[in-house]
Amino acid sequence: MLPLLDEKIRKALEPAFTGKTVIVTVGNPLRKDDGVGVYIGEKLAPVLPPCFRLIQAGFAPERFIDDILSEQPAKVIFIDAASFGGVPGEIRVLTEEEVVSVTLSTHTFPLPVIARIVADATGCEVVFVGIQPEDVSFGEGLSEAVERAASAIVAYLGGLRYA
Numbered sequence: 001m002l003p004l005l006d007e008k009i010r011k012a013l014e015p016a017f018t019g020k021t022v023i024v025t026v027g028n029p030l031r032k033d034d035g036v037g038v039y040i041g042e043k044l045a046p047v048l049p050p051c052f053r054l055i056q057a058g059f060a061p062e063r064f065i066d067d068i069l070s071e072q073p074a075k076v077i078f079i080d081a082a083s084f085g086g087v088p089g090e091i092r093v094l095t096e097e098e099v100v101s102v103t104l105s106t107h108t109f110p111l112p113v114i115a116r117i118v119a120d121a122t123g124c125e126v127v128f129v130g131i132q133p134e135d136v137s138f139g140e141g142l143s144e145a146v147e148r149a150a151s152a153i154v155a156y157l158g159g160l161r162y163a
Helices: 007-013 032-044 061-070 096-102 111-122 144-159
Strands: 021-026 052-058 075-081 091-094 125-131
Touching (some): 007 144, 091 096
Parallel strands (some): 021 052
């Protein structure tokens, strides 16, 4: 399979067995690798299987809470850059506690708070997928390692075939 996506990551990215799965891509494309979620959202939009609903939240995911809730999801997957001390481009499934300390502070509202609101309102499973950035300075474009990781996620999700 794809070398960047181990079994834990593939499982985290899979849709819920029953019900709708919402993917929320997060990031700021004006801070280089922090834009990885936005990049993934743009690439996923035309290829994402119908079992998913994509919400491209950019740098203000709190503005999309109502959109997420209106889907009554069984599962929500947040995809964002996360500085967890890994190798640039490394992909990890993060716990809510880890997200508090490793996500980049370009979001107005912390992702775990948004996730808790969504989980409490819907009872859904919430998953955080983080990608280790290499460079989050001001500018556009992803580093090679982060773009490779993003492409692996897009290829995997775009290739899933569920009824």
